[in-house]
Amino acid sequence: xxxxxxxxxxxxxxxxxxxxxxxxxxxxxxxxxxxxxxxxxxxxxxxxxxxxxxxxxxxxxxxxxxxxxxxxxxxxxxxxxxxxxxxxxxxxxxxxxxxxxxxxxxxxxxxxxxxxxxxxxxxxxxxxxxxxxxxxxxxxxxxxxxxxxxxxxxxxxxxxxxxxxxxxxxxxxxxxxxxxxxxxxxxxxxxxxxxxxxxxxxxxxxxxxxxxxxxx
Amino acid sequence: xxxxxxxxxxxxxxxxxxxxxxxxxxxxxxxxxxxxxxxxxxxxxxxxxxxxxxxxxxxxxxxxxxxxxxxxxxxxxxxxxxxxxxxxxxxxxxxxxxxxxxxxxxxxxxxxxxxxxxxxxxxxxxxxxxxxxxxxxxxxxxxxxxxxxxxxxxxxxxxxxxxxxxxxxxxxxxxxxxxxxxxxxxxxxx
Numbered sequence: 098x099x100x101x102x103x104x105x106x107x108x109x110x111x112x113x114x115x116x117x118x119x120x121x122x123x124x125x126x127x128x129x130x131x132x133x134x135x136x137x138x139x140x141x142x143x144x145x146x147x148x149x150x151x152x153x154x155x156x157x158x159x160x161x162x163x164x165x166x167x168x169x170x171x172x173x174x175x176x177x178x179x180x181x182x183x184x185x186x187x188x189x190x191x192x193x194x195x196x197x198x199x200x201x202x203x204x205x206x207x208x209x210x211x212x213x214x215x216x217x218x219x220x221x222x223x224x225x226x227x228x229x230x231x232x233x234x235x236x237x238x239x240x241x242x243x244x245x246x247x248x249x250x251x252x253x254x255x256x257x258x259x260x261x262x263x264x265x266x267x268x269x270x271x272x273x274x275x276x277x278x279x280x281x282x283x284x285x286x287x288x289x290x291x292x293x294x295x296x297x298x299x300x301x302x303x304x305x306x307x308x309x310x311x312x313x
Numbered sequence: 314x315x316x317x318x319x320x321x322x323x324x325x326x327x328x329x330x331x332x333x334x335x336x337x338x339x340x341x342x343x344x345x346x347x348x349x350x351x352x353x354x355x356x357x358x359x360x361x362x363x364x365x366x367x368x369x370x371x372x373x374x375x376x377x378x379x380x381x382x383x384x385x386x387x388x389x390x391x392x393x394x395x396x397x398x399x400x401x402x403x404x405x406x407x408x409x410x411x412x413x414x415x416x417x418x419x420x421x422x423x424x425x426x427x428x429x430x431x432x433x434x435x436x437x438x439x440x441x442x443x444x445x446x447x448x449x450x451x452x453x454x455x456x457x458x459x460x461x462x463x464x465x466x467x468x469x470x471x472x473x474x475x476x477x478x479x480x481x482x483x484x485x486x487x488x489x490x491x492x493x494x495x496x497x498x499x500x501x502x503x
Binding site for chain 2: 098100101103104105107108110111112113114115116117119179180181182183236248250251284
């Protein structure tokens with residue numbers, strides 16, 4: 098088909114379209130769903146008895162803040178990825194945030210291991226982390242899929258990867274409030290491992306989830 | 314993106330509202346710009362690929378008109394689509410290139426491209442009919458019903474009065490004898 102003919106056919110019977118919301122508006126809507134869900138999950142699971150003392154510790158606050166920033170930046174990048182005119186730096190910002198978060202946890206792990214003469218490096222199996230993060234991140238992830246299916250048209254793999262990272266990071270913000278890890282090493286391996294696992298899974302099958310006929 | 318006509322944004326906003334004339338004006342004005350940008354981004358692509366990239370861009374623009382934000386210039390939006398869809402076209406081409414052989418100039422005596430649709434099947438059919446003729450009456454009947462006319466076992470059983478199991482056995486033996494004949498040995502040899 099000649100391109101001029103294509104233009105003629107495209108311009109026939111042109112229906113008006115409703116403008117898509119901006120990434121920041123979508124982020125706000127997603128947060129309006131995610132934040133109450135996380136509060137509800139913490140309330141149902143029961144907050145840790147030591148939570149009041151923990152939230153005064155700078156290392157706890159730093160880890161929570163970095164998890165929160167990763168969550169927000171990832172969600173924003175997920176909504177931006179679906180638009181063709183968004184600059185590349187916005188799309189790669191979540192990886193910087195995630196790297197900083199991981200580095201902070203690694204630093205805490207190192208400092209604590211020196212202070213406790215290696216006790217912070219003890220690693221047990223803690224399979225509870227995976228279902229706990231999946232449970233806390235389920236509704237945020239489903240909300241993310243719902244928004245992305247209606248708005249994202251480009252870079253679907255990147256959008257789903259960032260979306261999954263946002264949902265997993267949101268779950269990771271809530272997790273330390275109701276589930277205590279015994280050592281820092283367990284936080285790094287089991288909790289961060291779960292975040293990476295869910296993110297990789299979403300990246301692998303994100304295009305399928307975002308383009309197949311609606312299931313939600 | 315300094316080469317954007319200020320009218321583009323106005324036309325695009327009107328197109329979002331359903332104004333077909335403004336949309337036609339926009340696409341007509343953007344077409345040479347898109348071709349130029351595609352050629353400068355992928356200088357080694359041939360003209361057909363460049364045109365494919367431009368067409369894919371126009372289609373993607375049409376399907377995603379709602380994503381355009383009128384507070385922003387249109388050229389980065391168009392160029393963003395061109396980059397993404399152009400990369401898709403190139404990936405598709407590279408994937409298919411491994412299965413294709415480009416033939417630049419075919420000599421007039423080249424026989425590789427002559428189509429020969431029926432000759433082989435005709436000769437195979439003639440050999441098989443000759444082999445079937447050498448079989449017994451019963452083998453010919455079984456093969457005729459089940460292999461040539463492709464009746465089901467139940468239908469063939471009804472026509473011949475044989476049981477289904479007997480038909481299966483008779484078909485198996487008839488096929489064995491047919492193979493033997495086609496290989497050149499006597500049908501009763503096995």
